[in-house]
Amino acid sequence: xxxxxxxxxxxxxxxxxxxxxxxxxxxxxxxxxxxxxxxxxxxxxxxxxxxxxxxxxxxxxxxxxxxxxxxxxxxxxxxxxxxxxxxxxxxxxxxxxxxxxxxxxxxxxxxxxxxxxxxxxxxxxxxxxxxxxxxxxxxxxxxxxxxxxxxxxxxxxxxxxxxxxxxxxxxxxxxxxxxxxxxxxxxxxxxxxxxxxxxxxxxxxxxxxxxxxxxxxxxxxxxxxxxxxxxxxxxxxxxxxxxxxxxxxxxxxxxxxxxxxxxxxxxxxxxxxxxxxxxxxxxxxxxxxxxxxxxxxxxxxxxxxxxxxxxxxxxxxxxxxxxxxxxxxxxxxxxxxxxxxxxxxxxxxxxxxxxxxxxxxxxx
Numbered sequence: 604x605x606x607x608x609x610x611x612x613x614x615x616x617x618x619x620x621x622x623x624x625x626x627x628x629x630x631x632x633x634x635x636x637x638x639x640x641x642x643x644x645x646x647x648x649x650x651x652x653x654x655x656x657x658x659x660x661x662x663x664x665x666x667x668x669x670x671x672x673x674x675x676x677x678x679x680x681x682x683x684x685x686x687x688x689x690x691x692x693x694x695x696x697x698x699x700x701x702x703x704x705x706x707x708x709x710x711x712x713x714x715x716x717x718x719x720x721x722x723x724x725x726x727x728x729x730x731x732x733x734x735x736x737x738x739x740x741x742x743x744x745x746x747x748x749x750x751x752x753x754x755x756x757x758x759x760x761x762x763x764x765x766x767x768x769x770x771x772x773x774x775x776x777x778x779x780x781x782x783x784x785x786x787x788x789x790x791x792x793x794x795x796x797x798x799x800x801x802x803x804x805x806x807x808x809x810x811x812x813x814x815x816x817x818x819x820x821x822x823x824x825x826x827x828x829x830x831x832x833x834x835x836x837x838x839x840x841x842x843x844x845x846x847x848x849x850x851x852x853x854x855x856x857x858x859x860x861x862x863x864x865x866x867x868x869x870x871x872x873x874x875x876x877x878x879x880x881x882x883x884x885x886x887x888x889x890x891x892x893x894x895x896x897x898x899x900x901x902x903x904x905x906x907x908x909x910x911x912x913x914x915x916x917x918x919x920x921x922x923x924x925x926x927x928x929x930x931x932x933x934x935x936x937x938x939x940x941x942x943x944x945x946x947x948x949x950x951x952x953x954x955x956x957x958x959x960x961x962x963x964x965x966x967x
Contacts, residue, residue, distance in 0.1 A: 607659050607699055611710050613717060614654040616645055624656070627663045631690050639846045643687065646844065648836040649673040653684065653721070655714040657706050664695045665710045669718065669726065673832035675822050676956075680832055684718050686728030686943070689738075711741040715945065724948040729940060729965045743943035744953060750940065750960045751924060753932040754911040755793055755899060759785055761875040761908055793931045797899035806852045806864070811835040813854070813861040821884050830959035833864075833884075841963065842866055842881070850881065853897065855890040863890030866963075867898055869905060878902050880912035882961040888922055895930045915960045940965065 614620075620640050628635050644652030650671040657665035668688035674681050691707040699706065718726060730738050739745055756762065763778050806814065814835050822830075831837065842850035848868050855863035863885035869878050880898060885891040902910040914923050916936065927934060946953060958964070 607703065608661065609657065609659055609699075609703060609706065610661075611655065611657045611665075611706075611713055613714075614656060616651050616654065623663055624666070627666060627692075628688065628690065631688065642840075642844060642846050643670060644668060646840050647671055648834070648840055649682070649832075652687075653714065653717060654688070655710050655717070657710045659695050659699065659706070662692075662695065664692045665707050666690045667707075667710050667714050669714070671723075673837075674724075674829055675818075675832045676826075676829040676951075678822065678826050681724040681829075681948070681951075682722060684721075684723045684726045686726060686730070686738075689728070689730060689734055691737075707737055708741050711738070715741065719947055725944060725946045725951060727942055727944045730943055732941075735941065735943070738943045743945045746942050746944060746953065747939040748942050748958060748960065749916045750938050751914045751916060751934050751936050752911060752938045753914065753924075753927045753934040754909050755902070755930070755932045756785070756909045757790070757793060757902060758875075758908040789931065793899055794903065796896055796930045797903055798893075798896040799900045800855075800893050800897055802856050802893060803853050803897045804856060806835075806838070806854045808835055808839070810854065810861065814838070814864070817854075817861040817864065817886070818884075820886060824886070825959070827957055828959045829956050831882075831961075831963060838866070842868075851901065853894070853901075855885070855893050855897075857890070862886045863894050865894040865898060867901060867910070868962075869907060876905070876907045878905065878907040878910040879962050880910065881963050883912065883923075888926070891922065891926050892930075895926055895932075899930060913960050913962050915958075 620637060625635060625637065625640065628640070632639070644654055647670055652668060652670050654666070654668040656663055666688055669684035670687045672683045672685055674683045696704050696706055715726070726743075735745060760778070760782060763781065811834070814833070818833050838852050842852055848870055850866055850868045852864070852866050854861050863883070865883045866881040867878055868881050869876055883891070883894060885894065898910060912927065912932065914927070915921065924934060944953060
């Protein structure tokens with residue numbers, strides 16, 4: 604492809620996304636439409652997103668975008684960009700002259716320079732394996748985030764059928780025996796631990812001030828942990844208005860004082876439903892235990908097959924892992940997520956950052 608007309612530009616988000624752009628993004632966001640694109644890049648309470656594209660002969664070939672977020676670290680607010688929407692059309696790029704094939708990296712470089720002007724403190728993202736090399740070439744550092752994956756299994760049948768796709772009689776017998784054991788022991792225990800509570804209520808804008816006070820306390824206690832700067836406006840955007848999946852935002856109250864918050868989501872996965880604890884924050888053990896038991900009760904009512912949660916690697920003071928085990932969550936401790944990060948604010952050091960591990964870090 605000689606004499607190609609190549610253009611790299613920043614999109615003006617006041618304008619509507621083109622049909623061509625939406626169709627291009629279907630490759631990474633199946634089912635995306637204008638409403639979902641607007642929600643993702645235009646509605647964050649921390650500010651409009653930043654979207655850069657590159658075209659070859661007027662055909663979109665690269666898309667690189669950021670969601671703007673607000674985090675709390677050491678009692679101060681920091682401005683963060685989450686890389687969300689990294690895509691290059693390899694079939695087009697590989698036809699370019701060799702010196703022009705780095706079009707994706709050039710687009711990334713321009714986007715990062717733009718973020719520096721916006722006074723972003725750092726950028727992070729969770730790229731797929733194919734994209735890691737090109738991201739590192741653009742100055743990102745790759746770090747591994749260790750975490751525990753805990754799951755309570757309410758109905759193992761569809762999960763086993765997915766893992767063991769075999770109709771032979773001995774597989775069917777194996778599934779039957781596993782189900783029998785769980786029905787006699789594990790499932791009754793989960794039902795026993797499930798408990799609704801009058802102290803747990805669905806949160807709304809009416810709780811705006813209570814949420815603010817709660818996170819002021821939580822952030823003071825956990826000042827060394829970097830976490831999302833949460834407020835009712837954040838919850839409304841991130842969860843209540845989320846067009847991708849259904850969420851429920853609940854709080855534990857003690858004498859009308861908010862002492863814990865949990866956010867759960869339901870995901871339609873293949874032919875069954877599973878639930879995720881997107882985040883859980885608490886001021887004391889009582890709030891934590893009550894919220895976990897409530898989540899099991901909610902999961903049973905929603906008829907999901909499982910409910911899972913991420914958490915920090917276990918340490919001596921990790922009351923979350925102990926409570927998860929007590930409530931029947933089975934924990935796998937050998938998990939890592941690849942995260943790319945680029946520090947723009949020189950006062951921040953990658954090795955000093957201790958992350959509050961929740962699904963909200965990664966999942967939209």
